[in-house]
Amino acid sequence: QVQLVESGGGLVQPGGSLRLSCAASGSIFGYVMGWYRQAPGNLRELVARIFSGGSTNYADSAKGRFTISRDNAKNTVYLQMNSLKPEDTAVYFCNLVKGTTNYWGQGTQVTVSS
Numbered sequence: 342q343v344q345l346v347e348s349g350g351g352l353v354q355p356g357g358s359l360r361l362s363c364a365a366s367g368s369i370f371g372y373v374m375g376w377y378r379q380a381p382g383n384l385r386e387l388v389a390r391i392f393s394g395g396s397t398n399y400a401d402s403a404k405g406r407f408t409i410s411r412d413n414a415k416n417t418v419y420l421q422m423n424s425l426k427p428e429d430t431a432v433y434f435c436n437l438v439k440g441t442t443n444y445w446g447q448g449t450q451v452t453v454s455s
Contacts, residue, residue, distance in 0.1 A: 343367055343444040345435045350449030353425055357453070361420040363435030363446060373438040374411055374418040378431035378451075385434065389420060402428075425453045 344366035353359055361376065375390035389399045389409035397409055408421040418435065430453050435446040 343437055343439065345437060345444055345446035347433065347435050347446045347449040350433060350451045352452045352454065354455050355426060355453055357425050358421070358423045359425065359451060361422070361433055361435075361449060361451075363418045363420075365416040365418075365437060367416065368413070369411065369416050369418065369437060370413045374409075375436040375438075376409060376418075376420045377434045377436055378429075379434065379448075380431040383431075388433070391418065422451070425451075427453045429453050 346364045347361060349359060349361040351359065371393045373390060373392050376388040377385050378388050379385040387400055388403050389397060389407055391397045391409045391411050399407060406422065406424045411418045430451060432448040432450050434448045437444040
């Protein structure tokens with residue numbers, strides 16, 4: 342069993358930045374890690390994903406503004422979010438894929454509003 346704990350969400354003005362962190366209870370080495378988000382009334386959607394070798398992919402909405410990274414020594418994955426927009430408002434979830442099992446954190450709220 343893997344526990345994932347997100348932090349770093351909050352209220353930010355449009356154009357601002359936030360850095361989300363996801364701490365895992367065990368090693369993340371070798372696993373795909375991702376950030377997803379879910380706004381009210383919407384399905385959960387992929388924001389960014391990072392593979393064990395460090396390669397990444399992003400949703401079109403995140404490209405050029407968000408950066409996902411990982412620190413295997415700290416068992417932590419990050420999401421740096423810049424130039425935030427009101428439409429980025431959502432609960433952000435950390436994800437770890439281990440074999441055929443998906444593990445999720447409890448989520449952290451990001452609200453972009455003036």
